[in-house]
Amino acid sequence: MARYGMVIDLDICIGCNACTMACKSEHATPGGIFWGKVLEKEVGKFPAARRIFLPVLCNHCKNPICMEVCPTGATYQREDGIVLIDYDLCLGCRSCMEACPYGPRAFYGGDGAYYENGRTPFEEAKQHFPEGIVMKCNFCVDRVDQGLNPACVQTCPTECRIFGDLDDPQSEVSRIAAEKKARPLLPEKGLEPSVFYIGG
Amino acid sequence: MAARIDEFLIDVRPQREWGWLVISYLFLGGAGAGLFLVSLYLEHLWAGVLGLLVLLVGTVLLLLDLGRPERFWRAFFRPQTSWISRGCFFITLLFVLGVIELALQWPGLELPAWLSEGTTLRTSLRVAGGGAAVLVMIYTGFVLAPSPAIPFWNSAFFPIIFFAYSLLAGIDILILTSPMLPGPSLDLMLLERNQNYLVILCLLLVLSHVSVMSSSAVAARESIRLLTRGRWASLFLGGVIGAGLIVPLLLALPVVWEAQVQTVFALTFILALLRLFGDYLFRFLVMRVGLYDPLL
Amino acid sequence: MEAVLGREDVWLHSVCETCFAFCGILAHRQDGVVVKIEGDPNCPASAGHLCARGQAALISLYDPSRIQRPLLRTNPEKGIGVDPKWREISWEQALDLLTEKLQKVRAEDPRKLVIATFDHYALGVMIRPAWAVAFGTPNSDWVGYYCGNYLHASMYLTNGSFHSDFDLDYCNYAILLGNQQGFMGGLNANVAARKMAEARRRGMRLVVVDPVGTNAAAKADEWVPIRPGTDGAFILSLIHILLNELSCYDQEFLKRRTNASYLVQEDGGYLREGPKGKPLVWDRRSDGAIPFDESNADPALEGSFVAGGKKCRPAFQALKDHVKNYAPEKVAPITTIPAQTIRRIAKEFGEAAKIGSTIVIDGKVLPYRPVAVNIYRGAGAHKHGTHTALAVQTLNMVVGAFYVPGGHRGINLLGPSGRWAPGMTDEELITPPAAIGRAARYYDFDETPPEDLGHREVFPISTNRSPIYEINLVNPKQSGLPYTPEVLIVCRRNLMMCNANPEESAKMLKQVPFVVNFSTHIDEVAEMSDLVLPDKHFLERFDLFPNRYTHTMSPHTGYFYWGIRQPVVEKPMGEAREWIDVLFDVAERMGFLEDVYKLLNMTLELKDEYKLDPVARYALEDIYDRWAKSLFGPEKGLAWFKNNGYHKVPRSVEEKYPSPFIRPRFPIYFENYLRAKRSVEKVANHLDRKLDVSDYQVLPEWKPCAAYDDASPPYDLFVVNFKLPFHSLSFTTQNPWLSDLAEHNPYAYKILINAETAKRKGVKDGDAIWVESAAGKVKGKAKLTECIHPEVVGIAGVFGSWAKGKPVAKGKGVHFNTLLPINMDRIDPISTGLDSCIRVKVSRAA
Numbered sequence A: 001m002a003r004y005g006m007v008i009d010l011d012i013c014i015g016c017n018a019c020t021m022a023c024k025s026e027h028a029t030p031g032g033i034f035w036g037k038v039l040e041k042e043v044g045k046f047p048a049a050r051r052i053f054l055p056v057l058c059n060h061c062k063n064p065i066c067m068e069v070c071p072t073g074a075t076y077q078r079e080d081g082i083v084l085i086d087y088d089l090c091l092g093c094r095s096c097m098e099a100c101p102y103g104p105r106a107f108y109g110g111d112g113a114y115y116e117n118g119r120t121p122f123e124e125a126k127q128h129f130p131e132g133i134v135m136k137c138n139f140c141v142d143r144v145d146q147g148l149n150p151a152c153v154q155t156c157p158t159e160c161r162i163f164g165d166l167d168d169p170q171s172e173v174s175r176i177a178a179e180k181k182a183r184p185l186l187p188e189k190g191l192e193p194s195v196f197y198i199g200g
Numbered sequence B: 001m002a003a004r005i006d007e008f009l010i011d012v013r014p015q016r017e018w019g020w021l022v023i024s025y026l027f028l029g030g031a032g033a034g035l036f037l038v039s040l041y042l043e044h045l046w047a048g049v050l051g052l053l054v055l056l057v058g059t060v061l062l063l064l065d066l067g068r069p070e071r072f073w074r075a076f077f078r079p080q081t082s083w084i085s086r087g088c089f090f091i092t093l094l095f096v097l098g099v100i101e102l103a104l105q106w107p108g109l110e111l112p113a114w115l116s117e118g119t120t121l122r123t124s125l126r127v128a129g130g131g132a133a134v135l136v137m138i139y140t141g142f143v144l145a146p147s148p149a150i151p152f153w154n155s156a157f158f159p160i161i162f163f164a165y166s167l168l169a170g171i172d173i174l175i176l177t178s179p180m181l182p183g184p185s186l187d188l189m190l191l192e193r194n195q196n197y198l199v200i201l202c203l204l205l206v207l208s209h210v211s212v213m214s215s216s217a218v219a220a221r222e223s224i225r226l227l228t229r230g231r232w233a234s235l236f237l238g239g240v241i242g243a244g245l246i247v248p249l250l251l252a253l254p255v256v257w258e259a260q261v262q263t264v265f266a267l268t269f270i271l272a273l274l275r276l277f278g279d280y281l282f283r284f285l286v287m288r289v290g291l292y293d294p295l296l
Numbered sequence C: 001m002e003a004v005l006g007r008e009d010v011w012l013h014s015v016c017e018t019c020f021a022f023c024g025i026l027a028h029r030q031d032g033v034v035v036k037i038e039g040d041p042n043c044p045a046s047a048g049h050l051c052a053r054g055q056a057a058l059i060s061l062y063d064p065s066r067i068q069r070p071l072l073r074t075n076p077e078k079g080i081g082v083d084p085k086w087r088e089i090s091w092e093q094a095l096d097l098l099t100e101k102l103q104k105v106r107a108e109d110p111r112k113l114v115i116a117t118f119d120h121y122a123l124g125v126m127i128r129p130a131w132a133v134a135f136g137t138p139n140s141d142w143v144g145y146y147c148g149n150y151l152h153a154s155m156y157l158t159n160g161s162f163h164s165d166f167d168l169d170y171c172n173y174a175i176l177l178g179n180q181q182g183f184m185g186g187l188n189a190n191v192a193a194r195k196m197a198e199a200r201r202r203g204m205r206l207v208v209v210d211p212v213g214t215n216a217a218a219k220a221d222e223w224v225p226i227r228p229g230t231d232g233a234f235i236l237s238l239i240h241i242l243l244n245e246l247s248c249y250d251q252e253f254l255k256r257r258t259n260a261s262y263l264v265q266e267d268g269g270y271l272r273e274g275p276k277g278k279p280l281v282w283d284r285r286s287d288g289a290i291p292f293d294e295s296n297a298d299p300a301l302e303g304s305f306v307a308g309g310k311k312c313r314p315a316f317q318a319l320k321d322h323v324k325n326y327a328p329e330k331v332a333p334i335t336t337i338p339a340q341t342i343r344r345i346a347k348e349f350g351e352a353a354k355i356g357s358t359i360v361i362d363g364k365v366l367p368y369r370p371v372a373v374n375i376y377r378g379a380g381a382h383k384h385g386t387h388t389a390l391a392v393q394t395l396n397m398v399v400g401a402f403y404v405p406g407g408h409r410g411i412n413l414l415g416p417s418g419r420w421a422p423g424m425t426d427e428e429l430i431t432p433p434a435a436i437g438r439a440a441r442y443y444d445f446d447e448t449p450p451e452d453l454g455h456r457e458v459f460p461i462s463t464n465r466s467p468i469y470e471i472n473l474v475n476p477k478q479s480g481l482p483y484t485p486e487v488l489i490v491c492r493r494n495l496m497m498c499n500a501n502p503e504e505s506a507k508m509l510k511q512v513p514f515v516v517n518f519s520t521h522i523d524e525v526a527e528m529s530d531l532v533l534p535d536k537h538f539l540e541r542f543d544l545f546p547n548r549y550t551h552t553m554s555p556h557t558g559y560f561y562w563g564i565r566q567p568v569v570e571k572p573m574g575e576a577r578e579w580i581d582v583l584f585d586v587a588e589r590m591g592f593l594e595d596v597y598k599l600l601n602m603t604l605e606l607k608d609e610y611k612l613d614p615v616a617r618y619a620l621e622d623i624y625d626r627w628a629k630s631l632f633g634p635e636k637g638l639a640w641f642k643n644n645g646y647h648k649v650p651r652s653v654e655e656k657y658p659s660p661f662i663r664p665r666f667p668i669y670f671e672n673y674l675r676a677k678r679s680v681e682k683v684a685n686h687l688d689r690k691l692d693v694s695d696y697q698v699l700p701e702w703k704p705c706a707a708y709d710d711a712s713p714p715y716d717l718f719v720v721n722f723k724l725p726f727h728s729l730s731f732t733t734q735n736p737w738l739s740d741l742a743e744h745n746p747y748a749y750k751i752l753i754n755a756e757t758a759k760r761k762g763v764k765d766g767d768a769i770w771v772e773s774a775a776g777k778v779k780g781k782a783k784l785t786e787c788i789h790p791e792v793v794g795i796a797g798v799f800g801s802w803a804k805g806k807p808v809a810k811g812k813g814v815h816f817n818t819l820l821p822i823n824m825d826r827i828d829p830i831s832t833g834l835d836s837c838i839r840v841k842v843s844r845a846a
Ligand SMILES: Nc1nc2c(c(=O)[nH]1)N[C@H]1C(S)=C(S)[C@@H](COP(=O)(O)OP(=O)(O)OC[C@H]3O[C@@H](n4cnc5c(=O)[nH]c(N)nc54)[C@H](O)[C@@H]3O)O[C@H]1N2
Pocket: C019, C020, C144, C147, C148, C177, C178, C179, C180, C181, C184, C185, C186, C187, C189, C209, C210, C211, C212, C214, C226, C227, C228, C229, C230, C231, C375, C376, C377, C378, C379, C380, C382, C720, C721, C722, C723, C724, C725, C726, C727, C728, C729
């Protein structure tokens, strides 16, 4: 069985947020909610100062604590490691949000439309989230099931995001992860993320 | 210092998922269960009733906090892993056992012999009820404690602190309501003395937690900074520690030594209010200073 | 998901128009609704990737604030914030009105019509060369300003190309001087970002010289914060070090490929063989002056000589002497860059140039100069900016990194496949290929009185003269023109937000009796217009080959490529119409459509069998079909492009690296400026104007901007503006996804101020502050940062919209341009670019 994962090259990422917008477009996420985004911070003092970009998304952890704490089973993990939320089961208790150190999850209170003066045909066609639930990056599971890359990977202009099967040592993602000593965020939390970073 | 919550910054990030509804539940749920526990010990029917009522109010608030309250029943489906799920069972258990217990205590009720006071069944029921109350008092600590996400919460102290605080609050509610409570009158002196031990216990636990956290992960240190020097310092030091614990402890001295009924009565009343205020504030601050570690 | 029977599910080829990179897209349409846009993997520019703006363009297609029907102003009073009291009218009424107004103007004097657009396609293909010419107005090139003006002039002059770029396939050391090429800003943003990433993976060293720690600076190996408006001094200092300290320059290139060896006299002019003869060089073999093009000459680059009794020296020697004024010790206090940093960068740059080395590509041996300095808007957008840009070109040229692998190059000097080549002067100096156009003429000048609002004859080196349009429109009486503009057509130009201070722009728009705005929104310009017509969104539009290979097609792709923009929805929103179509309709009503067709036959170079019959009538698509077939044969008409997306032709080595293959030389010495100066003075005299012509100098110089005179307290800081990778000008500000992103971004909607500076001023992070210049003031939230020069505050993008018709954009972010004054003192006298170097003071808002 595959275990899907991603490697992101922080040296190459330019913080352009194409990934952020591709995700929004792919999933028609509601206003103010971003499943994937790019965080940043400054390091150093002028003139030796620098900005750092960190694209983040759900890590699809091997030990997803979000699933562990979920009281309903709404959060579940597929055999290929993708962690998903069943909106029909979700209570909106947000304990998964409290438990996950990475902050990919968002509570959706309703009214996701982007324009005050009406829902667009695009939103009518694509934005069907029940209110009062929690949502997050789903690794573009529908695309992945069709053999496509996730939307953020597909669009990334610098090609600094690589997606693939971590269980297959021959896959590009595994090779790069091994070669470049890829590391996850906050490994000490013990959740074993499937999203890794190199460079930076 | 912590980032504006909605800015895409790599920084210590405050949790804002749980707000006053959850805070109030933590307070009321714990206090209600604590009061129920004490009622068993005191064999005070009305104290027990009150305890369950307080718990009920807390639980309603918790339900209101859900995005989909009408689906609450789904929360019973993952007791294998989820403390929230377990909590649901504990609360339910406490309600069921509590109502049975109180029903059995109902004055003038003719009970069959196998159900009368002193039988193993009654005792077991009572012990089970007490156990459920204890679980309700501490499980919220377990909801917070195992989370690696929020280092300030990630501590074995929390179940114990919550237990101590819940008991403290339960008794304080009893003290406050005692004049209006039907049933046998209560020995306020005795309660007040016990409260002092509990206060000392809370103080020790809270201070130990703070000291352990001061040398912990980035976000935990920031939590401590917020509590001791930062934005929340006056509420924590002045409110939780000062007004909620130390002041009652000092003011309690005359109560413990002198024992003039009127003074005792007036004072315990004030002390209970102060301690309850401290307890609520404590739960509020615990939630407010719940911070996530920066991702890099 | 199960596909429901009969459900529509198609992917359509089209082209993004959220910036001028024109990336190929595939639009996914289900049941009539576009549900996703992706990069077209077959498009050489996008290669399947889209930037944030391209991704987000989808939602703007469905913006409910879009104008649905023509609107007529009923309130005669115009002004910022004044309600136009719109009345909806039918297209028929609108066309009647428009025709009536245009008819009157055309009968009186067609020059009274002015067109302002930055719709590249319409501007370059349909309107300026055809419709406007047929109408009879020269006032049709009012495009974006303080854009690349400074740069385009320097490019045309030194290498005949329009846009600046550099070869990321081979470059090993690049300096970005005030631009974000390769970081989803700048030109050909998408392909440049991809290539920049590859180059950085390869280990290319990147130095970003910018007052702001931009996204580019964030990823640079070295960020060099510089005081705004001082880049010229920095670059000239690098040249000085290379020439006078390190003796590091490409002699071969300078001798053979430039005019470096041409002898110049003390008055600056060439030493010629006779009064109108060829420029001479000093032949070291014969130790005498001979014509530059004598074969077997061994021209000297250095020294001073006497020839024909006249003292002279090679142009290169003149440059060498000239840059001695720019010792790093002298330049350091001007730029705030330490002298040792300037020296080190010069040394690194010189070494990385690998002068003398060659590389074999496709079997051809080429010079290999893997270094480049790139300049675009930021460093150039200042008074004297053309000088700075020329200094940059000169620096690239002295090391030979010009149109060779690894070096600087422009867009498409040659091509495609021999279809065009640069022109050449008598002195063998390069001029733009005819295909690229001759927006400016650099070697022979018209000295007739100007006819157009841009005063072309007064600014012959400039490629577009937008600020001059503005100045002349505000004061038509003083323009010296024999007419007063009466109708202004605006399409895809935000004259209110992107120009200087909006109060000034408002004055200008109030002057014009009838303003027509084709727009998608009642934006800031529409609010000032008399007639607003709903234009199509680019996803509703049909444009054949929107990517103009002369101007915007990146050589990085390795191809020439032709794609189409086609509507990806069945019908446009409301009654939106394509403005080209509307103007063609008007032309028909007015009876000059025949002339438009005749012109198109010429400008599109239609083959005989596809020529438009002037008396026939064609839908735009028919015209496009003919054009496509004329170019690529009968089988490659529109239908082919609709189905296949792209026609691609690989670039030959010559088309990628033309320098070794072309005859014309690249000037490093601008002798023609002496002539330009005389002409300009003469024309100014016609107009009874006093003009500052001191910038017409034979060699680039650094001169302080006007802002340096405003240094007196309290105007103690500079303000600069920079682009964000996820917004385009004011164009994207009404996009709610991008706006949402900007609101979460730590910088986008803020005022950036150095943390130390802020501390000194008692400003804390998040405080509301005022930034005030002599021209205006703006308020915003302070963002304390280490990533900005301490003397500088930074404001991103073109934010701070005020139009009610853009509810998403309204009131968000800070409007930089409010701070910019406009007058002849604040305009680059050569390119006419507006000076964005401006002093401000910062105070806390109560
Ligand atoms: N994402 C994005 N890409 C775009 C556009 C867009 O709006 N958004 N617009 C397109 C257009 S129209 C153009 S013209 C190009 C422009 O492309 P660029 O020239 O790359 O555009 P800017 O980001 O404006 O670059 C200006 C930079 O110069 C800096 N700067 C300002 N003043 C000075 C100075 O005096 N000296 C130096 N050294 N630096 C200075 C600014 O901080 C900023 O980082 O981009 C095109 N591409």
